[in-house]
Amino acid sequence: MDETLSPARQARTALEATHGLLIALLPKLNALRADVTLKADDTPVTAADQLVQTEAEVLLRAHFQELTFVGEEDRAGWDEVPSGWVAVVDPIDGTENFASTLPEWGTAVSIFHEGAHVGSMIALPELGRRLITGDHVTYAHSRVTAFSSGITDVLARDLAATPQSRVMGAAVYNLYGVVTGRFARFINPVGAYSWDLLAGLQLALEHNCEVIVDDHPYDGRYLEPGTRYRVEVLHRYDRHPR
Structure with missing residues (x-):
């Protein structure tokens, strides 16, 4: 990576490369869909999750020196104090x-650098959609509220x-939807982990959504691995540039 570039430019380059990697891996991922095991919490993990x-x-x-890598599928990086470059990755959300x-x-x-967010990506490879920090968005206009799939009495x-609600089974899909205006609102009253949420919450802030984490306005801070966070994101059409 060219260290003369700004951290934001370095992050975008790495995120675009990651998106290209996902597209290249799609045939392999499709072949691994049925290779499923259950985790201790009875949620599935596939060989494709591990590969991504x-x-x-x-x-x-390869893009960042001395990177702290935080991934869902093992505890590597979970207990490290975040400093320098940090990447938080959910390889397949909605397994x-x-x-x-x-x-x-x-x-x-x-991706964070020295404690500050510098870039995020949500990719929905089979739907042909992606959103990276800095991308232009033509917003849809929806009345639909998306809910998380962990059903509780409150949910x-x-x-x-x-009246208009959906349960889609993938936080990144829901977050992409609310950021782009395809959903008016996304609510997870049960709680999700940092790898499920960080990219979508950061993109939501970038696109002037209202973001609530654990009943407080979200300020873009790093969320600790292994902790569940309750979230609500509202797409605010009145905040779009005129």
Whole structure:
């Protein structure tokens, strides 16, 4: 990586390369969909999750010296004090969808430098969509509220009270939707992890959404691995540039 570039430019270059990697890996990922095991929490993981995480780590370490890599599929980087370059990666979010051959799954990458966010990406490879920090967006206009898939009494009550609602089974899909205006709102009252959320929350701030984490306005801070965070994101159409 050319260190004369700004951290934001370095991050964008790495994120674009990561997106290219995902597209190149799609045939291999499709062949690994049925290679599923269950984690201790009864959630699925496929060989494709492991492949994306491994390949993304190799690519990102080639772009950044002394990178702290935080990935969902092992504890590497979880306990490190974030400093210098940090990459938080969810290799396949919506693994249940992915393993079921549904296209609503994606990859999330968020990059920090010296404690400050410098770039994020959400990619939905089978849907042909991606959003990287700095991309231009033509916003849709929706009345639909997306909910997380972890059903609780609170979520069931809110679902019943929301006329236009969807449960899509992938946080990155929901976050892409609300950032681009395809959803008016995304609510996760159960809580999700930093790798599920960071890229989408940062992109939501960039696109003038209202972002609430654990009942407080989100300021873009780094979220610690292994902790669940409750979130609400509202697409604010009145905040678009005129």
